[in-house]
Amino acid sequence: xxxxxxxxxxxxxxxxxxxxxxxxxxxxxxxxxxxxxxxxxxxxxxxxxxxxxxxxxxxxxxxxxxxxxxxxxxxxxxxxxxxxxxxxxxxxxxxxxxxxxxxxxxxxxxxxxxxxxxxxxxxxxxxxxxxxxxxxxxxxxxxxxxxxxxxxxxxxxxxxxxxxxxxxxxxxxxxxxxxxxxxxxxxxxxxxxxxxxxxxxxxxxxxxxxxxxxxxxxxxxxxxxxxxxxxxxxxxxxxxxxxxxxxxxxxxxxxxxxxxxxxxxxxxxxxxxxxxxxxxxxxxxxxxxxxxxxxxxxxxxxxxxxxxxxxxxxxxxxxxxxxxxxxxxxxxxxxxxxxxxxxxxxxxxxxxxxxxxxxxxxxxxxxxxxxxxxxxxxxxxxxxxxxxxxxxxxxxxxxxxxxxxxxxxxxxxxxxxxxxxxxxxxxxxxxxxxxxxxxxxxxxxxxxxxxxxxxxxxxx
Numbered sequence: 263x264x265x266x267x268x269x270x271x272x273x274x275x276x277x278x279x280x281x282x283x284x285x286x287x288x289x290x291x292x293x294x295x296x297x298x299x300x301x302x303x304x305x306x307x308x309x310x311x312x313x314x315x316x317x318x319x320x321x322x323x324x325x326x327x328x329x330x331x332x333x334x335x336x337x338x339x340x341x342x343x344x345x346x347x348x349x350x351x352x353x354x355x356x357x358x359x360x361x362x363x364x365x366x367x368x369x370x371x372x373x374x375x376x377x378x379x380x381x382x383x384x385x386x387x388x389x390x391x392x393x394x395x396x397x398x399x400x401x402x403x404x405x406x407x408x409x410x411x412x413x414x415x416x417x418x419x420x421x422x423x424x425x426x427x428x429x430x431x432x433x434x435x436x437x438x439x440x441x442x443x444x445x446x447x448x449x450x451x452x453x454x455x456x457x458x459x460x461x462x463x464x465x466x467x468x469x470x471x472x473x474x475x476x477x478x479x480x481x482x483x484x485x486x487x488x489x490x491x492x493x494x495x496x497x498x499x500x501x502x503x504x505x506x507x508x509x510x511x512x513x514x515x516x517x518x519x520x521x522x523x524x525x526x527x528x529x530x531x532x533x534x535x536x537x538x539x540x541x542x543x544x545x546x547x548x549x550x551x552x553x554x555x556x557x558x559x560x561x562x563x564x565x566x567x568x569x570x571x572x573x574x575x576x577x578x579x580x581x582x583x584x585x586x587x588x589x590x591x592x593x594x595x596x597x598x599x600x601x602x603x604x605x606x607x608x609x610x611x612x613x614x615x616x617x618x619x620x621x622x623x624x625x626x627x628x629x630x631x632x633x634x635x636x637x638x639x640x641x642x643x644x645x646x647x648x649x650x651x652x653x654x655x656x657x658x659x660x661x662x663x664x665x666x667x668x669x670x671x672x673x674x675x676x677x678x679x680x681x682x683x684x685x686x687x688x689x690x691x692x693x694x695x696x697x698x699x700x701x702x703x704x705x706x707x708x709x710x711x712x713x714x715x716x717x718x719x720x721x722x
Contacts, residue, residue, distance in 0.1 A: 309588035311552040311561060314545055314581035321581035323422045323543060323574055325436075325443045325455040333546065336457035340550035345564030346416065346467055347538070349555040349590070355537045355567045356592050358410045360620030362696050363652050367407055369623070369697025370398050371539060371654070373414025376421050379441045382466050387473045388482075389704025390415065392491040395483060395534070400508065410537070414701070416470040417540035417566045419443075419463045420547075422574050428453075442544055460547045467565070471538065478536040485531050488512060539568035539594075542586050543575065552589065560590040570594030570625060571613075578608055587613055594623035598660065599632040603643035610649050619650040625699050627656040630679040634687060641691045654697035655684040673711055 314321065327333045361367050372394055390413065398409040419442035427434045428448070435453040438446045442463040445452035477483065488509045520526050542548055542563075551565040563569060569589070573596045575582040586593050595609055606624075614622040624644075628636060644651055657680035661672045681698065688695040 309584075311549045311585070311588070313588070314549070314585040316584070318579070319581040319584045320577065320579050321545065322577075323439075323572075324545065324581075325439055327455050327457055329457075333457040336460050337546050337550045339458075339461055340464060340547065343464055343551070344468075345553055345562075346464070346471055346551065347564050347567050349553075349558070349560070349562050349564075351537070352562055352567050352591050354535065355410070355412075356620045358408070358535070358620070359592050359623065359652055360618075361408075362410060363619040363650050363694070365694045367410055367696075368401060368405055369410045369412065369652065369654050369699075370394060370401060371412040371414060371697065372397070372700040372702045373418060374703050375418075375701050376440050377415065377417075377419050377463075377466070377470075378446075379462065379466065382469070384473055386704070387415070387470055388477060390702075391474060391477050391536070391704075392482075393702065393704045394536075395488075396491050396505065398534075399485075399488060399512070400505075403508070403512070410697070411534065412537045412539045412568060413474065414539060415474065416467040416538045417463070420541065420543040422541075422543060422572055442547065457546070460544070460550075463547070464551070464565075474536055474538070479533045481532060483532070483534040483536075485512065485516060486526070537567040539570065540566050541572050542569040542582055542593075543572065545581060545585055548585060555590070558590075561588060563589045563591050566591070568592045568594065568623075570596060570623070572596050573598050573600075573627070576609060578605075578612060583609070583612055587615075592620060592623065594625050594654075596625045596627055596656065596659075597640070599628045599636045601636075601640065603639050606640050607643055607647055607649070610644070610647075610651060614650075617648070617650050620652070622650075623652040623654055623697075625654055625656050626684065627658075627660040628680070629660040630676065630683040632660075633680055633683045637684070637687045638691055641687070641693050645691070645693065652696040653688065653693060654699055655681055655695070656699040657681045657684070658699075658701045671711055 358367060359369065362369055373390055394411055394413060398411050401409045419440045421438070421440040423437040423439055425437055428437045430448055433448075435448060435450065436444065436455065438444060438453065439455075442459050444455050444459070447453070481487070489506065516526050516531070548563050548565055548569070552561055552563045554561050568591055569586060570593060571580075571582050571586055576595050576597070577583070593613055595613060597606065597609075601609075610622060624640075626633065626637060641653070657677045658672060661676040661680060662670055685695045
């Protein structure tokens with residue numbers, strides 16, 4: 263999904279209203295993770311990486327594999343693989359999110375709806391990375407606070423489905439659930455749930471993380487290169503021109519700092535922290551990549567720095583909630599207007615029983631009108647109970663609609679309206695609007711109508 267720089271500027275206008283309120287102490291981190299496979303649960307009721315399999319829990323949105331021995335072989339192969347991320351990196355993200363909980367930061371999360379095997383290449387990873395760099399810099403400049411950058415990348419393969427099967431011309435086959443499970447090709451072989459797709463997804467994720475680490479620390483994120491971050495297809499647009507003017511302001515600031523003796527070659531100017539996240543959906547994959555930290559004894563899901571549970575799998579008796587409650591990663595949960603205040607408090611108590619700042623992010627997806635009606639009650643319940651959470655807005659997924667021709671799309675104005683509603687409500691409630699979660703890409707495609715860059719309408 264293509265978002266124009268006009269949209270980015272709109273986010274900045276809202277971000278400028280933020281004001282720091284307190285500081286959270288920073289502790290040292292160490293990169294030390296055991297690569298041994300997770301053991302079985304020791305006792306009934308105790309958490310382990312595989313306790314989600316207990317019959318007390320309901321595993322929704324899970325594929326059915328026709329060969330259990332093949333699934334076991336794939337899981338064992340993943341258990342022998344190295345972690346994709348490390349405990350020290352996860353703790354670093356947790357600390358940043360904790361500060362954001364106290365009004366000392368803003369979370370920007372973005373990336374593709376779902377990654378695909380046939381679309382993977384360095385340029386695609388780079389373009390998404392640089393869009394996030396652009397957005398984070400504009401937000402930092404407008405809000406005067408740190409922006410935490412997280413990509414829906416290196417693991418965002420699985421897709422929840424409304425129906426278990428898809429029917430075409432009278433033929434019913436299993437629904438496409440993302441490349442990590444089966445193929446989009448509508449054939450019996452293509453739609454077979456293949457457990458070794460998890461292994462292929464792991465190796466693609468490892469390559470993606472290598473690329474992201476190189477770009478974030480190897481000079482690409484250097485602020486002196488911000489003119490090069492503009493995507494070619496917006497170069498000659500009004501929004502591209504506005505970004506160049508903004509970049510000139512940053513250049514002037516850098517020249518001033520250099521003139522008064524500040525070292526702009528310092529890593530704070532030439533590198534950036536970049537983290538990854540995806541929906542915790544395919545539990546055998548997550549279990550296989552869960553490792554015990556050798557320094558703290560805590561369990562971390564080393565498939566990503568952060569994971570979230572979706573609207574369809576957040577029930578209190580869900581296997582996904584059972585799995586995610588025991589890992590040391592920062593976690594999130596998506597909520598819609600269907601979530602009641604009491605239900606939200608129960609979810610918070612399950613996912614963050616010790617009320618640790620930075621542990622839990624609430625991702626709100628409702629649509630502007632429903633958000634204005636329902637979000638105040640949820641915030642009020644969290645404030646009343648003294649819960650520490652980070653509130654962020656997902657203005658994309660609550661605004662999907664079908665055109666007359668049958669295509670799914672979203673209106674740019676509806677997305678912007680929900681963002682404005684999110685900030686307005688938090689302003690009224692005295693709470694911190696802590697971030698935004700966007701489905702987007704750096705490719706020259708358009709899945710939204712409106713937006714101002716090669717604007718598309720329903721007729722197109």
